[in-house]
Amino acid sequence: MTSPAAPTEGRLACGREADALVAQVAEGHAERLDDHQRDCPYCQAALAEFDRLWAPVRAVSAHRPQAPDGLLDEALRSIRGVASDPEFGSITDARGRTRISARVVEALARHLASRVPGVRVALTRLVAAGAGPETSLIADPGPDVVAGVAGGSTVVAITLAADYGEDLVDLGTRIRAAVADGVRASTGLEPVAVLVHVDDVLL
């Protein structure tokens, strides 16, 4: 299998080196997530996008011992471009490029998840802030969302409180569908994964 020839530079928002993920993809292990990657939307978005960009090299390498240099260079150039812009997803069409901030995906996903029945939304949940005598109750702003973006791929991680009595597995499925469909329709980015963490159930 062909290995990447040149460094991509840069780290993801989580601190992982982009080069290490490129190597993981080139070795054919994009799906083999370590403990950190299993919960990390930044790593998962980058792995999905790098894997997509690496696919032409892999397809040729399956038939020949060495992919042509042009194909390899093209894949690495694309991956480097994605890795150099870690806060933005981007969609390129015939007329130009649209960059979409991870914050836009997060705001959208928060809104979409809030509208799923069974998810507790803004102002209905009070959470303790601070410690000791300074503890105070503040209004929870709703689901806590982190989005990783890489080129045309995004991965959204949502932490939320559910209504008591909800089937949480079913709730997770409905949230995943609502967020994936809404993010895809609004941004054009492909939501390759939506990670749902239910961290509280409210009576």
Ligand SMILES: [Zn+2]
């Ligand atoms: Zn990570």
